[in-house]
Amino acid sequence: MMHDTFAALGDATRFAIVEKLLNEGELPAGNLQEVGTISPPAISRHLKVLREAGIIEQRIDKQRRMYSVRPQAVRTIGEWAMNYQEFWQKSLDRLEAALLQEGNDA
Amino acid sequence: MMHDTFAALGDATRFAIVEKLLNEGELPAGNLQEVGTISPPAISRHLKVLREAGIIEQRIDKQRRMYSVRPQAVRTIGEWAMNYQEFWQKSLDRLEAALLQEGNDA
DNA sequence: TCTTTAATTTCTATTTATGTTAATTAACGT
DNA sequence: ACGTTAATTAACATAAATAGAAATTAAAGA
Numbered sequence A, B: 001m002m003h004d005t006f007a008a009l010g011d012a013t014r015f016a017i018v019e020k021l022l023n024e025g026e027l028p029a030g031n032l033q034e035v036g037t038i039s040p041p042a043i044s045r046h047l048k049v050l051r052e053a054g055i056i057e058q059r060i061d062k063q064r065r066m067y068s069v070r071p072q073a074v075r076t077i078g079e080w081a082m083n084y085q086e087f088w089q090k091s092l093d094r095l096e097a098a099l100l101q102e103g104n105d106a
Numbered sequence C: 001t002c003t004t005t006a007a008t009t010t011c012t013a014t015t016t017a018t019g020t021t022a023a024t025t026a027a028c029g030t
Numbered sequence D: 001a002c003g004t005t006a007a008t009t010a011a012c013a014t015a016a017a018t019a020g021a022a023a024t025t026a027a028a029g030a
Helices: A002-009 A012-024 A029-035 A040-052 A071-105 B002-009 B012-024 B029-035 B040-052 B071-105
Strands: A056-061 A064-069 B056-061 B064-069
Touching: A002 A012, A002 A040, A002 A071, A002 B002, A002 B012, A012 A029, A012 A040, A012 A056, A012 A064, A012 B002, A029 A040, A029 A064, A040 A056, A064 A071, A071 B071, B002 B012, B002 B040, B002 B071, B012 B029, B012 B040, B012 B056, B012 B064, B029 B040, B029 B064, B040 B056, B064 B071
Parallel strands: none
Antiparallel strands: A056 A064, B056 B064
């Protein structure tokens, strides 16, 4: 469900984790603590939420758990927005223009 | 902040409200109750959250409050995803392909 | 084997979010 | 003015999310 994806990204810490992974690529859980003043258990649980929402995935390397963003997750969000943009952008732009025009007239 | 936008869309009821507005255009608060079995006060507060997140806007028409999606909000989400897609999609695709190939080899 | 490192799960406390009922505000129609 | 409709705000109860400390699991390295 789309809203689970949004809910997972709706927390400031989780959003920061995802952005860090997007910018720096695959990282172990320990390195993700740098996103804020937060304990390892808290990070771990946030990672679980993101994983269950399908936004990140885990790879085990020795005693480290490596995390990375699932490309499909970002793509899905883009497609959701794009779906409405494609079909509605033009009419929305026309509506916006009309409202602006209306404002100018008044 | 981006994560406030996601947080607002992370609730099932609010997500349904936004989808209804995207599909049907501007609607009064009363009509948005149809998204589920929920009381008018609950809907009203969800609308407030969406409004404060900049996702919807309100227009007053007589005794009715008309709500609609702000085009820029959808665009912003699309652009966030697109920003990462544009810069990372190719390398991510390459990574995916490499992992698949690795899987085939094993 | 023993100690250290990495990360998670358990436990518990606290905060935040959500929902309902009741009361309030505001405008419409008679 | 009065009753009705539309929607919100207030008050309160409950559920869900988040956090840290402590305990647990698992592998690494001496």
